[in-house]
Amino acid sequence: MDLSYGPKYEAFREEVRAFLEGEKHNAPSASIGLSEGSGQVRDWQKKLVEHGYASRTVPRDYGGFGAAPDLLENIIIDEEFRRAGASRGMANQGISMFVPTLLQYGSEEQKRRYIGPTIRGEMIWCQGYSEPGSGSDLASLKTSAVLDGDEFVINGQKIWTSTAREAQMMFALVRTEPDAPKHEGISYLLVDMKSPGITIRPLVMMTGQAGFNEVFFDNVRVPREILIGRRGQGWEVGKATLIHERNMLGAADLTESTYLGCVDVLREFGVLDHGVYRDRLMKLAARTQAMKYHSMRMLTDRLKKRPPNAAALIMKLNGCQLNHDIAKLAIDAMEEVGTLKRGSRHARADGAWQIGYMFQLGLIIGGGTAQIQKNIISEIGLGMPREPKAGTGTLSRR
Numbered sequence: 001m002d003l004s005y006g007p008k009y010e011a012f013r014e015e016v017r018a019f020l021e022g023e024k025h026n027a028p029s030a031s032i033g034l035s036e037g038s039g040q041v042r043d044w045q046k047k048l049v050e051h052g053y054a055s056r057t058v059p060r061d062y063g064g065f066g067a068a069p070d071l072l073e074n075i076i077i078d079e080e081f082r083r084a085g086a087s088r089g090m091a092n093q094g095i096s097m098f099v100p101t102l103l104q105y106g107s108e109e110q111k112r113r114y115i116g117p118t119i120r121g122e123m124i125w126c127q128g129y130s131e132p133g134s135g136s137d138l139a140s141l142k143t144s145a146v147l148d149g150d151e152f153v154i155n156g157q158k159i160w161t162s163t164a165r166e167a168q169m170m171f172a173l174v175r176t177e178p179d180a181p182k183h184e185g186i187s188y189l190l191v192d193m194k195s196p197g198i199t200i201r202p203l204v205m206m207t208g209q210a211g212f213n214e215v216f217f218d219n220v221r222v223p224r225e226i227l228i229g230r231r232g233q234g235w236e237v238g239k240a241t242l243i244h245e246r247n248m249l250g251a252a253d254l255t256e257s258t259y260l261g262c263v264d265v266l267r268e269f270g271v272l273d274h275g276v277y278r279d280r281l282m283k284l285a286a287r288t289q290a291m292k293y294h295s296m297r298m299l300t301d302r303l304k305k306r307p308p309n310a311a312a313l314i315m316k317l318n319g320c321q322l323n324h325d326i327a328k329l330a331i332d333a334m335e336e337v338g339t340l341k342r343g344s345r346h347a348r349a350d351g352a353w354q355i356g357y358m359f360q361l362g363l364i365i366g367g368g369t370a371q372i373q374k375n376i377i378s379e380i381g382l383g384m385p386r387e388p389k390a391g392t393g394t395l396s397r398r
């Protein structure tokens, strides 16, 4: 069996290598956080977009590279960036979730206005979906937007809004048709975070970071043309965003590099050949490989225009749990050093393993909890009987 990619792709690999050879000194070394906008991060992001190593298939008219989807090119880029230890660029909610949604549902004017600055990292977005009491049962959301002349007036509260303080803009689900059935009364609006009437309150997580926030709307006015899709179509548009969120949360290449980092930790702490650790490591290796090949199968499906079905949910569910388990093994292998937090001069990787361990627990909830993912996988993936409905509406962030 010939497993080589062939001359065309090997030439492409050389191109990627030459880029990295020439530019690696400009690259932020670790994987870039969700939204950090430091000068170096943004410069690197712009360079990646310009050369087609980020937002590669976004059309040129909207500031992307305009390449046709190509599974092998993507794999080669991943392989070469990983080999060079170079960051693949920013991975925030704007780039990974909002841009693909806008490509699908946005007007021409909206695409031209927002996509370029977003993929270059100049415009940061936050996701205004969850509310107190409307997380898994997202369609029960209550934040209202009432049309007044040419503006929507928004009142209500969002919660768990990641990066709300760094963001310039929010893509939000709001109730515009209070008398319609709950899934049909929602619209997808864009909100400038500097609008008068918005108050943001940070929520501190157990990592010690305040990654997400409460956002309050008190008569916030936004122009009506900032609606994505039609009035009342928000549930459909919002669900498209959630599919992209799940893809983002289960990135196989990031998981594989985290796994390889864990192997290094076991080696450094002298337990790579210890039976118990090795057994745990091998189980994680098998799960990481399974996830990698699952993601390749998903890419193939995408190229062949087959619907994703339960595949993206499996990525999200497995990816968060697996990353948590990998961090757990690394921390155990470090013994007492494993309990040291960021700031201690003895902590490894500036406490990234400890933070990862705690943060991944949150991601098992964020973007749809593990229980909800399992429900949907069992229903649409395995064809099991549907969960009984509670109250009047279907449950779940689906």
Ligand SMILES: Cc1cc2nc3c(=O)[nH]c(=O)nc-3n(C[C@H](O)[C@H](O)[C@H](O)COP(=O)(O)OP(=O)(O)OC[C@H]3O[C@@H](n4cnc5c(N)ncnc54)[C@H](O)[C@@H]3O)c2cc1C
Pocket (backbone or CB within 6 Å): 126, 127, 128, 129, 130, 131, 133, 134, 135, 136, 137, 159, 160, 161, 162, 163, 212, 362, 363, 365, 366, 367, 368, 369, 370, 371, 372, 375, 387, 395, 396, 397
């Ligand atoms: C790290 C992180 C980042 C986040 N970022 C954002 C963001 O940027 N923007 C945003 O809008 N939201 C964000 N969220 C919110 C997130 O999407 C919600 O927390 C999630 O959808 C769950 O909703 P909930 O917290 O209201 O829990 P609930 O829906 O109240 O669920 C509580 C528990 O009950 C279980 N449960 C509920 N219904 C069922 C059912 N039918 N069957 C089985 N079990 C069930 C759940 O699985 C869970 O264990 C974030 C959350 C986290 C943790």
